[in-house]
Amino acid sequence: MAKKGSVDPGADPHLAREQEKYGNPVPSREYILEQLEAAARPLARKELAELFGLTDEDALEGLRRRLRAMERDGQLVRNRRNGYVVVDNEELVRGRVRSGPEGWGVLRPDLPGDTVFLSPREMRNLLHGDRAVVRITGVDRQGRPEGEVVEVLERANRSIAGRYFEESGVGFLVPDNKRLHQDVIIPPDNRGDAQDGDLVVVEVLSQPSKRRQPIGRVTEVVGRHIPEGSEIDVAARVHGIPVEWPKEVEQEAVAFGEEVPEAAKQGRKDLRKLPLVTIDGPDARDFDDAVYCEPTENGWKLLVAIADVAHYVTPGSPLDTEGAERGNSVYFPRSVVPMLPEELSNGLCSLNPKVDRLCMVCEMQINREGKVRRSRFYDAVMRSHARLTYDEVKAIHIDRDPEVRRRYRGILKYIDHLFSLYRVLRKDRDRRGAIDFETTETEIEFDSDGQIAAIHPTERHDAHKLIEECMVRANVAAARFLERKRVPALYRVHEPPAEERLDNLRQFLAQVGLRLEGGDSPEPKHYAALMQRVRSRPDRHLIETVLLRSMMAAEYRPDNAGHFGLALDAYTHFTSPIRRYPDLVVHRAIKHVINGGKPADFGYSNDYLVTLGEHCSMTDRRAEEASRDAEMTLKCRYMAERVGQEFNGVISGVTSFGLFVELEGIYVDGLIHITNLESDFFHFDPVGHRLTGERTGKEYRLTDRIRVLVARVDIDERKIDFQPVAHPLGPDGEPLEGGGTRSSKRRQEQGKGGKSAKSGRRRRRPGRRRGDGDS
Structure with a gap:
């Protein structure tokens, strides 16, 4: 029974979870935060001990350690009187710092909310990627919250x-x-x-x-x-991606062996005779998912079997700690930095053909309209009947290639079932208004010496889309299951466009005679309808590019806010636990429920999931930036042999300092600095995405076609400089009447050694902060 003036320790909703973890548990983090908020004032450690009725020395020491850990994680800060104050209120905000040009930065809050502007003065004791707690001090000239640093929680750059x-x-x-x-x-x-x-x-x-x-x-x-062949290693180091495995992680991975022990298969549903197959790219080595489909009286039964990584990687183990730190696998041209050691990612966890593997299955009953009517999750043991590539699946069903069909004659009808289901899933996707942006992804082809032989676009056909739709349905089923069971986990959240982005988008659309329906809160279907209307317009790519850039970035959060781009009210990542840590957390949450656990007893607090989600969102962005840098270094080597040559291209970016151009056919980007344009003063229109000459009226717009000369390549800086030759170009790639440029005439006079817009980075004295205007 609680003492007078104290709270009942038994009222802690997470008491069972704490008792499972600790022999002599102290109040949970959630309960401490709840009581601090109820007190509505800062409380010192002694006051909190009295409030919770803690007198035992071990309990007092446990409370001290918990409060210190909550300080370290940014849940609490201490004031000058050593009273604890709850963070994430109207005054104190925690989050990750992103640097901007001219030395300023912004703090992106862990919880949903406005970014906080940090002046260059506040950024002096911070670096990009650090985590901090800031106090809101007012608003800046643009109406954004402005803050001062209270405490640095985590340093990102070791x-x-x-x-x-x-x-x-x-x-x-x-x-x-x-x-x-x-x-x-x-x-x-x-x-x-x-x-x-x-x-x-x-x-x-x-x-x-x-x-x-x-x-x-x-x-x-x-x-x-940068030595040839080390482009990937350098990119990983630049972005702080771990590439070496700690010894204890390697030892734990090797200890599992190469085969699933018989004891691990017990108590699971046996699916080894079911013709589940994996469908991936030709270079894939880690197979997360396998699929099977059969028709039913009212539609289809779809099984999506996912590698049971959670069986091997347990919370708090060396493998788990390292996997959480990495956040995800990082895919580079020719190689990958995996989230888990190859013994697991390519071996024991990977759903390789003709071997027994542990899996978690999402089984769905789907009606003839493509709606999931029922779903369930269970642990199973499976044996993949075939390792298929997307092109092989296309050859089987679409091209009806006799040789490929003969090779896979035992599974032909199951591939046909999958395509029958895909067609109704696709119609359902279109009905709900999911947004489909037609972006071009490229693949680098290497020769025997490891040099780039060619760069070509990857073909995305119905076999890719089939697997994508199956994975989306499994992810939705997982999200709805977790939401229904009220168990905390990480959702994949894609917010609607912010008000400022919508305003800019509408101003742009007005300039081209278009309108986005939906008022102040457009829905995905309004975006999809607009894209359908512009499909036959000559400026379609310009409009689609601007629509894409109005979107927010997706992130991992424990609060379900839906997925705008997919037009879904609940979405998570469940299908790739080998290469994404959030998927592993989702698997653990589902296992907790199907094994009879209560939501309050799940081993992850909401606050921990907030921090983990932010960390995984950061590692996701980091992987993308590192991969892009490595690819750009390789492309620079490729273009270094083509200095002085001319290419047709498309303006892929318009900035105040020049134009970014993507070369047609080889998909390499470079910069035309504004000083290399005509002898004119150009005005930058960020809404219209164009540069306009004050005297000549000459316009350079996003997605305009242009002919350029490769003027300079800097491999170490990953920069390619172009000079304009002709603009605009017609559909046939030839200059339109009057499409020459003065800079092209200067180039012809100067020869191929024309002056570059950039001559390399200047050395700077210590103390000068660098801007970020051309990143």
Whole structure:
């Protein structure tokens, strides 16, 4: 029974979870936060101990450690009187920092809310990617919340790659990652063998503060230039992606062996005779998912079997800790940095053909309109009957290739069943108004020496879309199951476009005689309807590009806010636990329920999931940036042999400093600096996505076709400079009447050695913060 003036410890809704974890449990984080909010004032540790009736020395020590951990994670901060204050209120916000041009930054809150502007002064003791708690101090000129740093929770940059320079006897590193706005001071004793201009990796010994820059030590000298074959390794280092496995992680992975033990198969549904198949790209090595479909009286039964990674990777294990830190696998041209060691990702967890594998199955009953009427989840053991590629599936069903059909004659009818189901799923997708943007993805083809032989677009046909629809339905079923059972987990959330983006979009559409329906809150179907209306217009690609750029980025959060792009009210990631950590968390949540667990007893608190979701959203963005950098380095090597050649291209980006152009047929981007355009003063219209000459009226717009000359390639900086030759171009790729440019005439006079818009990065003295205008 609780003492007078205290609360009842038994009222803690997460008491059972705490008792399972600890022999002598203290109040849960949720209960501490609840009581602090109820008190409506800061409480010191002694006051909290009295409130919870804690007198035992072990309990008091447990409370001290819990409060310290909550401080470390940003749930609480202490005021000057050592009273604890709850974060994530109207005044205090926690989140991750992103650097902007000119040294300023923004804090993206962990919980839904407005980003907080951080002045260059506040950014002095922060680097891009750090996590912090800030206090809202007012609003800036643009009406955004403005804040000051209260506490730095987590440092994101333990090592940094970049160029080492010396000036006046002072060594410093200029980070290769353009979002890192501060140089790192390198004391003489810490420079190692680095020479002026070398590309190096530096360990950060002292993080920045308001009074000084970060200080580091050179741990590796890469060399003057990025060596051929090391593009991927350098990109991983620049973006802080772990590539080495801790010894204890390797030992744990190897200890599982190569085959599923018989004991692990017990108590599971046996699906080994069911012709489940995997369908992936030709280079795939980790097979997360397998599918099977059969017709029923009222529609179809679809089974989506997913690798049971949760059986092997348990919470708190070395494998789990490393997987959570990595967040996801990172896919590069020719290689992958996996989230889990290859013994699991390519071996024991991968649904390889003709071997027994553990899986979790989402079984769905789908009617003839493509609606999922019932779904259930269960653990199973399976044996993949075939490892198929997308092209093989296309050859089987669409092309009716006799040789391929003969090779897979035992599963032909099941492939046909899948396509029958796909057609109704596709109609349902169109009915609900899911948005389909036709973006072009490329594939790099390498020769025997590892050099780029060609760059070509990947063909996305109905076999790709079939698997995509099956995975979407399984992800939706998982999200609705978790929501129905009220168990905490991570959802894949895609918010509707922000008000400012919608305003800019509507202004642009008005300029081209179009309108987005839906008032202040357009729905996905309004986007889909607009895209259908412009499908036959010559400026279709311009409009689709602007529509795409009005979208928000998807992220992982424990609160279900739906998925705007897919037009779904609930969505999560369930189908790829080998390569995405959020999927693994979802599997654990589902297992907790189907094994009889109560929602309050699940091992993840809402606050932990908030932090984990933000971390996984960050690693998702980090992987994309690193992959793009590695690919761009390879493309620069490819283009270095083509300096002086002319290509047709499309304007893929318009900025105040110039035009980005993607070359047709080889899908390589480069920059035409504004100084290389006609002798005119150009006005930048961010809404209309164009540059307009003040004197000539000449316009350069997004998606315009243009002919350019490759003027300069800098492999280390991953930059390609173009000079304009002719604009605009007609449908046949030839210049329209009057389509020449003055800069092309200058080029002809100067020859192929025309002056480049960029001559390389200038060395800067320590203390100068770098802008980010051309990233």
